[in-house]
Amino acid sequence: MKLYDYNGAPNPRRVKIFAAEKDIQLELIQCDLAKGEHKTPEFIVKSPSGKIPVLELDDGRCISESVAICRYLEEIHPEPNLFGSTPYELAYIESRNRHLELELWTQIGISWVNGPIVGRLGRFKQIKEAKESSDKNTGKFYERLNDELAVIQFVAGDRYTVADITLLTAIDFATAMVDLKPDPDLTNLYRWHKEVSERPSSKM
Amino acid sequence: MKLYDYNGAPNPRRVKIFAAEKDIQLELIQCDLAKGEHKTPEFIVKSPSGKIPVLELDDGRCISESVAICRYLEEIHPEPNLFGSTPYELAYIESRNRHLELELWTQIGISWVNGPIVGRLGRFKQIKEAKESSDKNTGKFYERLNDELAVIQFVAGDRYTVADITLLTAIDFATAMVDLKPDPDLTNLYRWHKEVSERPSSKM
Numbered sequence: 001m002k003l004y005d006y007n008g009a010p011n012p013r014r015v016k017i018f019a020a021e022k023d024i025q026l027e028l029i030q031c032d033l034a035k036g037e038h039k040t041p042e043f044i045v046k047s048p049s050g051k052i053p054v055l056e057l058d059d060g061r062c063i064s065e066s067v068a069i070c071r072y073l074e075e076i077h078p079e080p081n082l083f084g085s086t087p088y089e090l091a092y093i094e095s096r097n098r099h100l101e102l103e104l105w106t107q108i109g110i111s112w113v114n115g116p117i118v119g120r121l122g123r124f125k126q127i128k129e130a131k132e133s134s135d136k137n138t139g140k141f142y143e144r145l146n147d148e149l150a151v152i153q154f155v156a157g158d159r160y161t162v163a164d165i166t167l168l169t170a171i172d173f174a175t176a177m178v179d180l181k182p183d184p185d186l187t188n189l190y191r192w193h194k195e196v197s198e199r200p201s202s203k204m
Numbered sequence: 205m206k207l208y209d210y211n212g213a214p215n216p217r218r219v220k221i222f223a224a225e226k227d228i229q230l231e232l233i234q235c236d237l238a239k240g241e242h243k244t245p246e247f248i249v250k251s252p253s254g255k256i257p258v259l260e261l262d263d264g265r266c267i268s269e270s271v272a273i274c275r276y277l278e279e280i281h282p283e284p285n286l287f288g289s290t291p292y293e294l295a296y297i298e299s300r301n302r303h304l305e306l307e308l309w310t311q312i313g314i315s316w317v318n319g320p321i322v323g324r325l326g327r328f329k330q331i332k333e334a335k336e337s338s339d340k341n342t343g344k345f346y347e348r349l350n351d352e353l354a355v356i357q358f359v360a361g362d363r364y365t366v367a368d369i370t371l372l373t374a375i376d377f378a379t380a381m382v383d384l385k386p387d388p389d390l391t392n393l394y395r396w397h398k399e400v401s402e403r404p405s406s407k408m
Contacts, residue, residue, distance in 0.1 A: 049303055049307060063292070065303070068295045068299035072291050087279035088261070088265060091275050091279075095267055095268050098272060099268075099269070125333070127331065127337070130333075144252075
């Protein structure tokens with residue numbers, strides 16, 4: 001299987017960490033976002049939204065969207081389980097993952113597209129007020145996570161799941177590429193980040 | 205099972221349609237958003253993000269997030285299948301559903317919070333430029349859907365799935381509550397909307 005990737009991009013990293021946890025080997029193909037390779041007609045056939053990551057199966061069929069790709073990998077390689085085993089656990093882990101995606105990742109994304117790095121590219125109209133609002137929402141969500149991680153070891157409870165990968169990639173991207181490093185006072189969040197970063201998969 | 209609902213809110217509607225397709229009976233409990241009942245300490249225990257819908261199981265455990273609730277219902281009541289059966293189909297339907305959530309629903313949401321109805325409540329700072337941008341993105345996504353629905357019957361191919369519920373609730377909300385009714389020239393999108401709206405579940 002081939003994974004269309006771009007070094008440093010957070011969503012392909014989610015899939016690479018997920019695959020590493022399951023010891024699945026993927027052939028990485030660089031799709032150069034700076035050159036617009038994700039928007040060519042050939043690539044749109046693979047990924048209708050013109051985004052990476054894309055998983056290309058050996059028969060040529062393609063799957064876009066990081067969580068959809070991870071679910072496919074979970075189905076074909078169930079262990080170690082990262083999405084949940086029972087109906088309740090499957091739903092609970094998905095709800096935790098969605099909180100992160102819809103309330104944290106979306107805000108980091110708004111700060112990113114309205115921030116200085118994307119601003120210098122000149123491709124998007126910058127909305128300063130939108131960034132002020134999303135910066136604030138990100139900070140509040142970090143505080144919520146810090147409170148939650150005072151009583152749970154991992155994002156979805158007592159074991160590592162796909163939701164931890166979502167949070168790790170969000171924080172690492174927000175720290176490195178946006179000016180949204182969590183406040184040092186959020187010690188439970190930092191405890192979690194240190195533990196998860198020590199897993200070999202996090203080097204991806 | 206109880207579903208915390210608010211008449212007219214689109215996310216509980218997604219779950220109600222999904223349950224109706226499977227003929228699952230849910231006891232509906234109104235959670236009055238206008239009175240802030242979703243932000244009380246008691247409700248935050250059920251739903252850490254302070255949002256509806258929430259499914260409360262008979263043993264008191266709760267699941268938040270519409271898609272997570274739907275996945276739980278799919279697990280306990282597998283037929284008719286709405287999320288996919290094979291690994292590829294599961295991933296493909298999820299990718300289609302996520303395109304709608306991340307590229308359409310998020311934009312409708314930005315137009316909603318920066319639009320006149322929410323504006324009159326005075327709870328959020330209105331960003332006019334953000335609404336102009338999300339209005340435009342919504343229109344572009346409708347055009348993409350119209351092109352896709354020229355060659356497929358349903359959002360994820362030749363059968364009705366959870367992704368059709370996501371799109372139906374998005375368009376109905378955007379039409380009724382935001383000024384984002386699809387352009388009448390998008391005839392494939394209207395053909396799809398008519399067919400899906402004729403299903404009894406759509407009356408939810």
